[in-house]
Amino acid sequence: MVFQKRSSLEMESGGGSHVAEMPRVPKSARGKRSIRKKESQGQVMCAFDLLATVAGKLLDEGEGSLGNASSGTPAVEASPKDVRVKQEQCDEEAKHFKNEVMDQDSCNESALVSHIAFQRPVNHHGRKGEDPEGSHAVIEDPKAKSEALDKESSMISCTKAELGCNFAAIADRWSPESVESGAFTGDAAAIAMPATTSGFHKNAPDMYNLLDPMDVDVKPPPLVSSDSTGEMPLYGNKIRRSTSFPRVPKGGAGFTVDRDEDDDDKSSGCTHPSTATNRGFRPNCTAGHSRVKKLLACKHRKVAPARMHKGDLSYSDVDRKPSFRNKKMYYTRQRTQRSTFKRRKMFDRHSAQVSEEYAKANTKFAARDSHAVSLEANKGTNSTAFQKSQESSDCHVKLRIKSFKVPELLIEIPETATVGSLKKTVLEAVNAILGGGLRVGVLHHGKKVRDDNKTLMQAGISHDEVLDNLGFSLEPNCAPHPSQLSPPEDNEFMETVDTTEPLARIAPADSSSKHGEVDASQELALAPLSANYQGSDHDFVHSPGGMSSPDKASTNSRAIVPVTPADSNAGAIVPANKAKRSPEQGQRRIRRPFSVAEVEALVLAVEKLGTGRWRDVKLRAFDNAKHRTYVDLKDKWKTLVHTASISPQQRRGEPVPQELLDRVLAAQAYWSQQQAKLQPKTPPLAEALLLT
DNA sequence: ATTAGGG
């Protein structure tokens, strides 16, 4: 709706004469920003909503046969039609330009490109009027059903588990940083964790760049028009919008192109449940898998031979989870790294902070619904949601446990079994997967069931009871007190890896080092998931060269094993943590030379917005490129200006088309002048007088 | 959080 209004406005203004954009409109601009943020929030909610809905459906269907769950896609498709449509548009556009710009493969990128093309039809190879049609208004439907969330909190949690949407959450939990960055996403968000929200927004910047009021009102400055004859005032805007569409429905089907990354990351994970699930489903960690299987198989035989089918399913889950995790982790890391960094500066103890957040999250969780997830503050980490499948007649309690860090497990155990045996069973399975060192805690109705000798029945855990009330937590064996908590980060790592010695071994340094290393890959891995669309920005660290690769998808196949890297350092690092961290933190970001396409986008944006509004430039042209900050853009512009002023022979790196450089100079000159005009508050006359 | 500049 808003959108429509704007467009009309735009059109009108376009036709008429326009006032050049003001170089800056600080106040107004900022105010708008806040608005955007709000909107994004709404969207987020929406996404959750959707998720909840889908989950619900899946659950319903799933009960009968889990098999369906994986193919539950239909449900997803059904609801978010709008989203779909948008997505398609995006894709379309992308197709058009892909050929031209191989560089970037993200949807965003393509969008960007297309946008460019539109704006400057005359210049380039005939990609001119591709389609103004994408401009129809986007239908936003940010219905935030917070209440729904509340009511269905239980459902949601279940859902997450069922869908495997957790994967997002899963990975996130591993590193505190992720939490901070808002990676928390899935569950946290779903669960309604205000604390994390802020992070969330951050990552999910607004997809409104296009909608930005500024853009609308602002007409193409003279420069632009002069630059290319047939400018696109009206057109360009429209186009832009259309391009942006995809993002608007961010929450939606998850195809949130732009954001995905990162950012986004966050919502994306949950967003594509079906996809994720399916993809994730790969025989990755065979070793662990078989091992677990064996373990469980034994039990099954003894206990409930008949139910194996379910077990199989869950196993499959196991397989897929790891992969998720890996992907996620990578992704998360990357995303997070930076923020973490900053944080560190601010608080030595960033870890502490994280833990706090964690705690909050946990608390809320618990409060909200007794069932399912419980996080261990000290460990920070493992939360498990479990679901009991309704098996009626026999006295076996079937538990389906989903842990953030641990692959999903399906466990069957007689009601007469003791809590202790239940714990043991779960522990065995978990250990098999993780490689050990974990202790399992059982929570019933939010309370810890400490008496290992009680039977499940005695504890109130019976087959006919709703599973919601049962939860498992993973705890390190040795960790005696949660209170001591080592830095949350570490803990998390630990958990991931081996939980054996939680506190001691984890050193902040470790985690950091890991982060740095893994970083890039994470993103890659993740990308495939969300993938279907993607944004452009995946940064592939490993291939700094710049190209994005289509193969990202293929990438995900990689590792699966839950294993985790972490422990490697852990041992070494035990007590001392201060020294280590600092150095690692200092890591410089990897160098990612701007591609010509990026330069073009930058130039285009600057031509429109001017040189003093990097933040807007970022939003407009690089919203999806998480690795390009406004500072980066500003710096790049600086170098571009410099490059343009030196001889071609002196230039290095990927050659930038002279045409672009010329535009850079033109824009630079134009905006400098503009600035000069506005700046001098002191009228020339006055100046003159003073000088005299 | 952004912007502007120096390094």
Place this chain on the structure above:
DNA sequence: CCCTAAT
């Protein structure tokens, strides 16, 4: 790219 100061 990083780092900082000033907003």
